[in-house]
Amino acid sequence: MGAWTIIICTVGFLWSWRAQVKGNHKLALLLLVLCGAVLRAYTASDLYLHAWDERYHALVAKNLIQHPLVPTLYDQPVLPYDFKNWTANHVWLHKQPFPLWSMAFSLWLFGVNEFALRLPSLLLSTLGIWLTYSIAKALFNARVGFLSAFFFAINGLIIELTGGRIATDHMDVFFLVLIELAIWFSILFARRQKVLYNLLTGAFIGAAILTKWLPALIVLPLWLLIVLETGQFTKRQVLAYFLLLSATCIAVFLPWQLYIHRAFPTEAAWEASFNMKHYTEALDGQGGSMLYFLEQIRINYGELVYLPLGWFTWRTLKSRSYGHLAVLLWFWVPFLFFSSAATKMQGYILFTCPALFMMTADFFCLLQERMKQSRTKWPYLAALLLLIALPARYMIERVKPFSAAERNPQWVIDLRRLNNTGIQDGILFNYERPIEAMFYTPLTVYTELPARGELEKLIAAGHRVFVEDDGAVPADVKSMPGVTLLSLSPPPP
Secondary structure (H helix, E strand, O other), X not given: OHHHHHHHHHHXXXXXXXXXXXXXXXXXXXXXXXXXXXXXXXXXXXXXXXXXXXXXXXXXXXXXXOOOOOOEOOOOOOOOOOOOOOOOOOEOOOOOOHHHHHHHHHHHHHOOOHHHHHHHHHHHHHHHHHHHHXXXXXXXXXXXXXXXXXXXXXOHHHHHXXXXXXXXXXXXXXXXXXXXHHHHHHHHHHHXXXXXXXXXXXXXXXXXXXXXXXXXXXXXXXXXXXXXXXXXXXXXXXXXXXHHHHHHHXXXXXXXXXXXXXXXXXXXXXXXXXXXXXXXXXXXXXOOOOXXXXXXXXXXXXXXXXXXXXXXXXXXXHHOOHHHHXXXXXXXXXXXXXXXXXXXXXXXXHHHHHHHXXXXXXXXXXXXXXXXXXXXXXXXXXXXXXHHHHHXXXXXXXXXXXXXXXXXXXXXXXXXXXXXXXXXXXXXXXXXXXXXXXXXXXXXXXXXXXXXXXXXXXXXXXXXXXXXXXXXXXXXXXXXXXXEEEOOOOOOO
16 A cells, blocks of 8 residues: 555656646646645554654543543543653643644544544645645745645655654644744735734734744744735834734633643643753753754755755845745744754754745756756756655655554554443553553553552442453452453553
């Protein structure tokens, strides 16, 4: 199936490219979106939860179905827990709620399963292809828009995050597309001067803050540059619309912050302090030097990315075009900020990738024009091919269409079967993947096996107790009245 996915998408992308050359931009964009959606759907079809961080987001989203204003990980903890441990606590404020609410709604609508969990990211990530085209077309031209959208459609990191396969997963996909939506409506407002578009810009900035907090404010200086570029607003109008934009943004994100600090003051205070530590401490072992992101963009966007980045930076600072300066700031401000932070992960600057795609597309068009004027064409042709081939190679490496890895593992099948046995509640001990088990079943699950006395107290309190029999369960626990032994396939280490 993976090979057919790549073949179909390759044909579709080539068809799209040909349509664009002939000036059929609508067909070209449609094919880009469809092929991008196919790649994302294939990657999102793994029938198990991925370890970091998808399983935690999945369980919290599932619990939100029952109580949308109380995000929980362990919904009904029966053992003591540390509220500071985001991987095993009760009230879960480790992430902002907008993506979790969206995933919860999808799970409520389509059932508790992996594809329903990933569907919001899949739809948003696919929408991002169109948004990238539209923004780049508005700030450059249709040709740059097509190429930028193509780079977005085939980017392996975006596709892998959409499928939940790697850390930060759906949160970064949501954040990326919400930022694009805010910038797109900024452009519409600047050019059509409709207040509704300004309100929508503020609303999407607020939603982005409810996804990954204050880096969403990068849109504010971009909005200002985009508005100033038109030359159609007086200073007083710019100030008034900026205040309206800010008020709308605050109205969207502030109520949740006030609510959690009142409803869950201990957890909210801790998470607020924890967020601040990202800048001063390398949390969860995620550190790196000041050059971390400079290295990562090579891996995530192709080794030649430094050429368009350097060229576009030089040209924009020289020409001082407001629109191009907005693109430049879109990348460089977050890049420099997160490079100076102690905690670093590749997804932290994902929301800047459309700017890189536009720079690369503009540089690609420049090389094409230079090649037409040059007698020696092969250096230009080699660079053009590499600008396409290197990101395509990384897409193949990340999507893994030719991998023989099990996409519907037996340990998940066993959990689904357990859920179908009619068990409505209970506690499962001695199971290696408690978060996944709580997603697939109604049980409260722990990795540890408590002492016999603790088990007796739980049974006396009316709890149904299950123990995973891994061959090392003590004989006195096996023989305890009220303990049901289970034999489930072990998850991979």
